[in-house]
Amino acid sequence: MLLRSRRKIAREVSIYEPIGTDKEGNEISLLDIIEGEAVDVAGQMDLKSDTRKLYAFIERALSPRERKVIILRYGLGGAREMTQREIASALGISRSYVSRIEKSALKKLRAGFPDSGEE
Known part of the structure; x- marks a missing residue:
């Protein structure tokens, strides 16, 4: 049981993989969350x-x-x-x-x- 839960936590996640949806129902990826402002x-x-x-x-x-x-x-x-x-x-x-x-x-x-x- 403990090993199974650790395996779930430790799995790799793509930054492009959907992790949820916004208020309008659009999928949100990890990249959308961590993406910062472009630096001039x-x-x-x-x-x-x-x-x-x-x-x-x-x-x-x-x-x-x-x-x-x-x-x-x-x-x-x-x-x-x-x-x-x-x-x-x-x-x-x-x-x-x-x-x-x-x-x-x-x-x-x-x-x-x-x-x-x-x-």
């Missing part, structure tokens, strides 16, 4: 390249304080996104000053980053 490798490589360019540009174009505000505000480099009020508290400055720093930094980034969409 070229898109991912472009995104990584653009991200590296952005970080390099941020390092060159912004002052240390502007860099810190932008990194904290937008959660860059794995940092947690913070509100202007939280940044002000962390840096010991006013929220309005954080707002001015952020606005200035974004203006520099838009003006100098290639393909920023601004003309």
Whole structure:
């Protein structure tokens, strides 16, 4: 009895073999369940390249304080996104000053980053 039940469990199953039906009565195979989204490798490589360019540009174009505000505000480099009020508290400055720093930094980034969409 034990051997028979183990044999049932251990049998090989084709990923194309029907394993059930959906709500509409269509057969569902294992492949339908485990099939994932197609990965856009070229898109991912472009995104990584653009991200590296952005970080390099941020390092060159912004002052240390502007860099810190932008990194904290937008959660860059794995940092947690913070509100202007939280940044002000962390840096010991006013929220309005954080707002001015952020606005200035974004203006520099838009003006100098290639393909920023601004003309």
